[in-house]
Amino acid sequence: MPSSDADQTSTISFLISNKKTRLLVIDGYIYQQNKSTAKVSYWLCEIELCNAGVYLNSDDQFLKYAENPHTHIPVPERLEISQDVDKYLEGVGVGSLLLIY
Ligand SMILES: [Zn+2]
Numbered sequence: 001m002p003s004s005d006a007d008q009t010s011t012i013s014f015l016i017s018n019k020k021t022r023l024l025v026i027d028g029y030i031y032q033q034n035k036s037t038a039k040v041s042y043w044l045c046e047i048e049l050c051n052a053g054v055y056l057n058s059d060d061q062f063l064k065y066a067e068n069p070h071t072h073i074p075v076p077e078r079l080e081i082s083q084d085v086d087k088y089l090e091g092v093g094v095g096s097l098l099l100i101y
Contacts, residue, residue, distance in 0.1 A: 012062050026054060026062075028074025047072055 015023040015030065024031040024043045031043035031054055038058065045052040053066035 010062060012056075012060070014060075024054060024056070029070060030075070042066070045070060 010026050013025045015025050017023055022033065023046065024033070029052070030046045032046050034042045034044040034053065036042065040058070040063065041056045041060075043054045043056065047070075050071045051066075051068040052070040053068065055063040055066065057063050
């Protein structure tokens with residue numbers, strides 16, 4: 001039984017909203033950027049009544065979760081995975097999920 005402690009391989013991806021703002025997606029949860037400093041950005045769950053959040057570094061790498069847990073289940077059915085970046089660049093890629101690694 002391998003320990004999963006050091007194996008936090010949450011899949012981080014970014015969704016481009018139709019307002020051209022970035023949304024962070026981890027494990028079916030969607031986050032909006034809340035505030036950022038030169039080194040750390042803080043992303044808050046898009047569900048208003050939920051105070052869960054995530055910290056990323058300036059390279060969009062996962063740092064840690066905020067202390068508050070989600071108060072709801074993930075909503076993966078909202079996510080339409082598309083790697084068609086060209087569509088997004090043409091401005092018709094609403095909901096495109098851009099995977100970055
Ligand atoms: Zn939440």
